[in-house]
Amino acid sequence: MSYESVVLIKQEVFVYKIPPRSTNRGYRAADWNLNEPTWNGRMRMVTSGNALNIKLEDKVNGQLFANCPVEAYPGVAIEPVSDSSRYFVLRIQDDNGRSAFIGIGFGDRSDSFDFNVALQDHFKYVKNQEQIEKEKVEPKPQLDLSFKEGETIKINMKITKKDGSEVSSRTAKKGAGLGILPPPPKTEKSPTAPNSDYGDFVQAAATSSSNPQQQQQSNSSWVQF
Secondary structure: OOOEEEEEEEEEEEEEOOOOOOOOOOOOHHHOOOOOOOEEEEEEEEEEOOEEEEEEEOOOOOOEEEEEEEOOOOOOOEEEOOOOOOEEEEEEEOOOOOEEEEEEEOOOHHHHHHHHHHHHHHHHHHHHHHHHHHHHHOOOOOOOOOOOOOOEEEOOOEEEOOOOOEEEOOEEEOOOOOOOOOOOOOOOOOOOOOOHHHHHHHHHHHHHHHOHHHHHHHHOOOOOO
């Protein structure tokens, strides 16, 4: 069971008899006899579930003068005029389903602004509710976030060691651990002689100079002519 909820109340609204629309240009409030409204009273905008009705009632006893069911806005039930923001055309209906069009107007522009905002907020709410119900029946497909075979990921992060040095992460394959390889140990570089391409020659020369006897034995192997 849906309960009736009051969305908006305006204590003074004017009702006008409007001529039939002769062209497709829209209704104009200037075509009405604005100085002589056919009725004035209060307006209540009420909702029951998603249904919305605009009720024109007597300000004293609350007797219903006309009811306008609104199924959508903008729509056929409510149409703004083309020459003013304070006047609208309503399609009213009786209990037997018969309908007629009347003009209504507000004495202040702030009242017509509140009227517009209340209509827009209600149908925005209805649209959101319909979307929620639709998602309950048809849930969104879940995304496949699993890794494919052979797929790799790259983690960009730095880990600071106790000595203050930093280690960069490596690329890891799916399924593999994300361990961080330590940096290679530091080693002392041994001094190398210049012109390393001639290292063997230098080494041989050094050996000969340090061992004269070995040098003499080496020279004896030469054949003199």
